[in-house]
Amino acid sequence: MTPLTSKQRQSRATQERLLAAAFEEFQLHGLAGARVDRIAERAKSNKRLIYIYFGNKEQLFDVVVQRSLEKMIDAHAVPLPDDLPGYAVELFDYLEERPEVFRLFWWRHLERRDTSEVEQANYRDKVARIAEAQRAGRLDAKIPAAHLFAFLLGVVQSWSLASDALRDAAGEDATRDRRRESVREAVARVTGTSMG
Amino acid sequence: MTPLTSKQRQSRATQERLLAAAFEEFQLHGLAGARVDRIAERAKSNKRLIYIYFGNKEQLFDVVVQRSLEKMIDAHAVPLPDDLPGYAVELFDYLEERPEVFRLFWWRHLERRDTSEVEQANYRDKVARIAEAQRAGRLDAKIPAAHLFAFLLGVVQSWSLASDALRDAAGEDATRDRRRESVREAVARVTGTSMG
DNA sequence: GTATAGTAACTATCTAGTTAGGTACAACCG
DNA sequence: CGGTTGTACCTAACTAGATAGTTACTATAC
Numbered sequence: 413m414t415p416l417t418s419k420q421r422q423s424r425a426t427q428e429r430l431l432a433a434a435f436e437e438f439q440l441h442g443l444a445g446a447r448v449d450r451i452a453e454r455a456k457s458n459k460r461l462i463y464i465y466f467g468n469k470e471q472l473f474d475v476v477v478q479r480s481l482e483k484m485i486d487a488h489a490v491p492l493p494d495d496l497p498g499y500a501v502e503l504f505d506y507l508e509e510r511p512e513v514f515r516l517f518w519w520r521h522l523e524r525r526d527t528s529e530v531e532q533a534n535y536r537d538k539v540a541r542i543a544e545a546q547r548a549g550r551l552d553a554k555i556p557a558a559h560l561f562a563f564l565l566g567v568v569q570s571w572s573l574a575s576d577a578l579r580d581a582a583g584e585d586a587t588r589d590r591r592r593e594s595v596r597e598a599v600a601r602v603t604g605t606s607m608g
Numbered sequence: 609m610t611p612l613t614s615k616q617r618q619s620r621a622t623q624e625r626l627l628a629a630a631f632e633e634f635q636l637h638g639l640a641g642a643r644v645d646r647i648a649e650r651a652k653s654n655k656r657l658i659y660i661y662f663g664n665k666e667q668l669f670d671v672v673v674q675r676s677l678e679k680m681i682d683a684h685a686v687p688l689p690d691d692l693p694g695y696a697v698e699l700f701d702y703l704e705e706r707p708e709v710f711r712l713f714w715w716r717h718l719e720r721r722d723t724s725e726v727e728q729a730n731y732r733d734k735v736a737r738i739a740e741a742q743r744a745g746r747l748d749a750k751i752p753a754a755h756l757f758a759f760l761l762g763v764v765q766s767w768s769l770a771s772d773a774l775r776d777a778a779g780e781d782a783t784r785d786r787r788r789e790s791v792r793e794a795v796a797r798v799t800g801t802s803m804g
Numbered sequence: 805g806t807a808t809a810g811t812a813a814c815t816a817t818c819t820a821g822t823t824a825g826g827t828a829c830a831a832c833c834g
Numbered sequence: 835c836g837g838t839t840g841t842a843c844c845t846a847a848c849t850a851g852a853t854a855g856t857t858a859c860t861a862t863a864c
Contacts (some may be wrong), residue, residue, distance in 0.1 A: 419829060419842060426843080442718060445640035448820060458845050463821065518718060521771065522638060522711065532773040539777045558778030559790040565774075566766025567798075570758040573765065575717065577728040581735040582754030594755040601797040602763075615808060615863055622809080644854060654811055659855065 427465050429455040434462075434476050439512040442519040443473050470524075477520045478528060480513050485534050493542045494550060496564060500599040503568045504592055514572055535561070552604025560603055567598050623661050625651040630658075630672050635708040638715040639669050666720075673716045674724060676709050681730050689738045690746060692760060696795040699764045700788055707768055731757070748800030756799055763794050 433455035437446045448469055452459040466472040487506060492499055507514055543557035555563070571579070571591055579586055599605075629651035633642045644665055648655040662668040683702060688695055703710055739753035751759075767775065767787055775782055795801075 417830075417842095423843065442638065442640060444638060445719070447818095449818095459820090460822080460846090461844070464843090469820070515718065518714060521769075522714060522718070523641070525772070527771050527773040527776075531771060532776065535771070535773045535777045539774070555790050555793055556778065556781040556786070558774060558781055559787065559794075562766040562770045562774055562778075563763050563790070563794045565770060566762035566764075567759050568762075569769065570762025573717075573762060573769065574758045575723050575727060575731070576721070577723040577731045578735070578754060578758055578761075580723075580728065581731045582752065582758075585752040585754055590752070591755065594751050594759070597751055598755075598759045598798045601800070602794045604797070613808095613864075618863095619809065643852090645852095655854090656812090656856080657810070660809090665854070 426455070426457055426461060430457055430462060430465065430472075431476060431479065433457075434472050435480070435512070435516065438473055438476055438519060439516040443470065443523045446473070473520075473524070477516060477524075478530070480516055481528065481531060484513065485530065492538055493545045495605075496542075496551075496560075496603045497596045497600040497605055500564050500568050501592055501596050503565075504595045507568060507572060508588055508592075511572055514569065554604070555602070563602050564599055567595055567602065622651070622653055622657060626653055626658060626661065626668075627672060627675065629653075630668050631676065631708070631712065634669055634672055634715065635712040639666065639719045642669075669716075669720070673712060673720075674726070676712055677724065677727060680709060681726065688734055689741045691801075692738075692747075692756075692799045693792045693796040693801055696760050696764050697788055697792050699761075700791045703764060703768060704784055704788075710765065710768060750800070751798070759798050760795055763791055763798065 430451065433451045434446075436454060437451045441447070446469070448459055448462060451472075452462060462469075462472060466475055484506065488499070488502060539558045539561055542551065542560055545551040546553040546557060585591075626647065629647045630642075632650060633647045637643070642665070644655055644658060647668075648658060658665075658668060662671060680702065684695070684698060735754045735757055738747065738756055741747040742749040742753060762769075781787075
């Protein structure tokens with residue numbers, strides 16, 4: 413690490429502020445709905461710098477998504493596959509604490525179809541681990557590994573995915589603790605862990 | 609039904625073309641990304657008529673969403689709650705045939721938070737039926753009814769929700785038939801139907 | 805001939821991206 | 835050291851094109 417001059421430090425700080433502001437804007441409004449001017453303003457910075465540092469709006473969006481993705485992957489590197497319900501609950505908590513992150517991912521899913529290297533590698537790795545556990549007989553193998561992982565993600569996200577109308581219908585049962593325990597139970601059942 | 613004049617019939621036809629074009633535009637680009645000009649063009653009609661018939665872009669969006677929602681609810685009115693896996697598979701097929709419909713719903717979820725009467729009633733009804741079956745002992749009651757239904761929807765949507773990266777990781781297992789059977793099995797496990 | 809369906813051209817506003825310039829920090833020179 | 839200059843960081847004002855919504859008009863069925 414070369415020591416940074418004060419100018420460089422300031423520059424980095426500005427970039428961080430821009431990224432944070434962009435994250436906020438994009439998770440709220442998506443790519444098409446986001447306004448470059450608002451991002452600059454929110455960052456207490458200047459629009460020009462966005463184009464200098466990040467190229468254009470789309471590239472900024474991609475950088476923001478990529479960073480959030482990496483952060484999430486880093487936060488959940490280890491715990492697979494012998495405690496899938498535990499992993500699901502961990503992800504559930506992550507999601508509950510950061511609904512904005514998932515909003516951002518949905519926007520990307522709708523507005524930009526492409527999928528990054530990091531992401532592909534991550535999925536391949538996790539699916540491979542589950543498949544390995546299945547071959548070793550440590551996990552029920554009736555449902556293929558990739559399906560199992562897809563369902564796990566589906567269950568974990570089901571509440572934020574569901575319309576508010578459904579949440580309303582849940583009434584008292586909609587507290588976070590109860591939802592968490594249901595997620596654990598559901599994933600245990602799907603993965604066959606509850607019978608093991 | 610009053611008999612329609614030819615003018616009225618033509619007017620209705622124009623409205624239908626506008627709605628169809630709007631559906632296409634909105635499911636592709638969302639509310640913010642949609643272009644009123646493109647909708648008019650696609651409908652081989654005129655922009656002005658959109659404002660006459662539907663008010664403005666947002667109201668048009670709401671009408672389009674509402675219609676799709678009602679169509680979907682009508683298509684799946686009956687089959688709950690004693691064969692939840694069957695219901696899930698039916699929904700799964702509906703989704704596979706009409707991914708655009710779900711894209712539209714996701715856009716709405718991100719871009720407009722409100723939730724319609726029809727939708728609320730629909731959820732309340734379905735959750736109530738499941739709860740009833742639980743009370744009657746026909747269905748495992750460890751997971752609350754609303755949670756069960758949320759998970760069912762999560763599992764059904766998990767594939768279209770998942771990043772393409774995960775689909776890639778599934779390889780040969782990603783055929784629709786195999787995915788359908790996994791959905792059936794997963795929902796059976798979550799709802800406890802497989803043990804019954 | 806008049807009300808209803810339809811059209812094209814227009815406008816005010818907004819927005820991504822750019823131009824032209826200013827400011828402050830460091831480095832070099834006298 | 836004190837001043838000068840180059841350069842990296844930053845800013846405000848601008849532009850060209852797009853976009854939601856309107857106005858003013860024509861055509862056609864009854």
